[in-house]
Amino acid sequence: MSVVSVADVERANGVLIIFAKDILTPLAADRAKELNIRIERSGSLRSAAPPAASPMPSIPLAPSRSAPAAKPSVSPGSLQLGALSGSLYRRGAPVPPQMRVGGEPNAATNDDRPRAAVIGAGHVGATTALRLAETSLFSRVVLVDIVPGLAAGLALDMWHSSGLRGFTTRIEGSTDLAALEEARYVVMTAGRPRQPGMSRTDLTGVNAEIVGGVADGIRRYAPNAVVVVVTNPLEEMTHLMAKLSGFAANKVIGMAGVLDSARFCSLIALEGVARPQDVDAIALGSHGAEMVIPLSLATANGRPIETLIAKDRLAAIVERARDSGAEVVKLLQKGSAYFSPAESAASMVAAMVKGSSPVIAACVQSGGAYGVADTRLGLPVRLDANGVKEIVTLPLRPEEQAALAEAARSIAKRISELG
Ligand SMILES: NC(=O)c1ccc[n+]([C@@H]2O[C@H](COP(=O)([O-])OP(=O)(O)OC[C@H]3O[C@@H](n4cnc5c(N)ncnc54)[C@H](O)[C@@H]3O)[C@@H](O)[C@H]2O)c1
């Protein structure tokens, strides 16, 4: 019995014959569909031919690393709110021929897939880098951290897992921002996380200095990149990154709305009304006290959430979603959340590489949208390969619109205090 991976599928030539008891990973099944490879299971272990065109010995059965089941696909043109579909990034771009044969890392030299970089090899950064690499959408993911050896060590460790997980993106680590060269997408995670008792705003001084240094490096080495900012406090650091890099407004995007929306959806699912992936909702405003989750737009299995859950219970869930970051910080006692933040950032970048996203929330320059103060604000957007494609106008109730305007005013004030 063997585990049939993406690599086995990519080596096949039209048909892949596997043993009856072989385990086909969900990623490999997806890849076979993409490449139009027919999977045939042979009836008996003895009579079966080995996997076609595989020069490698079969992989001994290891503990299952199977990815979560693919989500239902979104019909074209439909307006889907909430967290990005996993399928957006789980299904990698076609792997260039030079990566398919030989298997030599250096064969990637003529690889035309884009490069990505992640600044900060801490909890969020390292997890984001691995998530990005696992998509095989990139020729290279470079992880950069000021701590000597940290990014290089983690990157090497991640690369060691490439054959097991079946990805072809090279991961490298460096202490030098020059490694950003040619990066088309940069995820900024460098900076201090908060500790119990701290607010995100308490991080402003220390993280502003870090963002300043990194913005210079991005401007110098990756002048055409789209930057996804994760470092807190989110709106202030997104503003600083845009200002100091001098990048156009569509190219600097703060990540928080995807995370906050996903948190709300996951908490609604705990009520037993739907699976998390069947809840649609969007978190706008700030990544903090001024978060606005318009309940008028929230649905579970297409049904208005307000018809499924009592009003006071919904209010409590909104409050818990708003405070989820602090809830995790308090439990961890050291550092902050990183699995769901990394998933959120990676899914945004993967959607951009694929050329489009559904409607998601991201921190962008509002520029008059929704009639609120022009500031960095969590708004509904669509992304494309160049960053923010458009801000989408959703029908908000008057009180939701008022809450968004209040969030914009508060953020604008905090940003003005940055000097
Ligand atoms: N926007 C969000 O939703 C969200 C979610 C989670 C975390 N965050 C924020 O992301 C940041 C990182 O969180 P974490 O848990 O990964 O922290 P961490 O402490 O685990 O990692 C931060 C890393 O940044 C590195 N670093 C510091 N200065 C650097 C520089 N100049 N260049 C390169 N690397 C540098 C550190 O060495 C460290 O490895 C924090 O500010 C946190 O508050 C934001």
Ligand SMILES: O=C(O)C[C@H](O)C(=O)O
């Ligand atoms: O809460 C934090 O400090 C980290 C992050 O912003 C989060 O929401 O998890």
